[in-house]
Amino acid sequence: xLLKDEVELLRRVPLFAGVAPAKLKLLAFTSDRVNYAAGEExxxxxxxxxxxxxxxxxxxxxxxxxxxxxxxVAEAEYSSIVxxxxxxxxxxxxxxxxxxxxxxxxxxxxxxxxxxxIDFPEITxxxxxxxxxxxxxxxxxxxxxxxxxxxSE
Numbered sequence: 001x002l003l004k005d006e007v008e009l010l011r012r013v014p015l016f017a018g019v020a021p022a023k024l025k026l027l028a029f030t031s032d033r034v035n036y037a038a039g040e041e042x043x044x045x046x047x048x049x050x051x052x053x054x055x056x057x058x059x060x061x062x063x064x065x066x067x068x069x070x071x072x073v074a075e076a077e078y079s080s081i082v083x084x085x086x087x088x089x090x091x092x093x094x095x096x097x098x099x100x101x102x103x104x105x106x107x108x109x110x111x112x113x114x115x116x117x118i119d120f121p122e123i124t125x126x127x128x129x130x131x132x133x134x135x136x137x138x139x140x141x142x143x144x145x146x147x148x149x150x151x152s153e
Contacts, residue, residue, distance in 0.1 A: 003028055009056055010106070013079045015130075018122040027116065032107040036099040042082070047093045049086020052113045055079065058103035063096040074134075075100065084127060087113055 006028040010016045016024060033056075036042060042053060045065050055076055062074040062082070073095065076082050086093050087110050108116070117124045 006033065006106075010054075013054055013056070015054065015079065015081060015123060015126050019120055023119070027108070027112070028106075030112050031109070034105050034107050036103040036105070038099050038101050038103075040099045040103075042097040042099065042103075042105065043093050045093050045096045047086075049083060049091070049093060049110065051107045051109050052084040052087055053082050053097070053105040053107055055082070056104040056106055059100045060103055061098050061100045063098060064094075065096070070096070074137075081127065081130060084113070085131070088127075 003025060007021060007024045010019075010024045010028060011021070016027070019027070034053075036058075042060060045063070055078055057078065060076045060080075060082065061072050062076060063070045063072050076097065082097050083093070085091070117127065
């Protein structure tokens with residue numbers, strides 16, 4: 001894919017909508033476009049966080065290990081960002097991400113991702129919105145699970 005095509009693809013991702021074309025060109029140039037086959041892991045729970053990934057095409061399952069096996073907790077699709085928690089919080093990967101279909105992602109290395117957040121406050125705000133939305137969704141699910149557990153006691 002040509003650099004100008006990658007820039008156009010990035011421009012359509014809401015996370016990067018406010019970024020100037022010249023900066024998108026630099027991002028496309030310094031990031032890696034990676035393709036995964038269905039069933040292939042992007043990263044595994046417990047791995048160190050070395051990059052964030054923006055989904056450009058396809059879907060991925062977000063899975064967590066439990067004593068009774070893997071549980072799918074979410075699905076990521078076009079324009080979703082995954083892997084940023086390990087970078088922002090300096091922790092190991094909190095989940096496994098596996099391609100549910102053929103998947104194209106933009107792999108943004110940790111140092112480049114952190115530089116993006118510093119250079120573009122609008123991206124930082126969008127990442128915060130994504131994280132807050134995930135937290136809200138998780139809190140709702142936890143509340144429901146606890147109420148169901150109490151009801152069954």
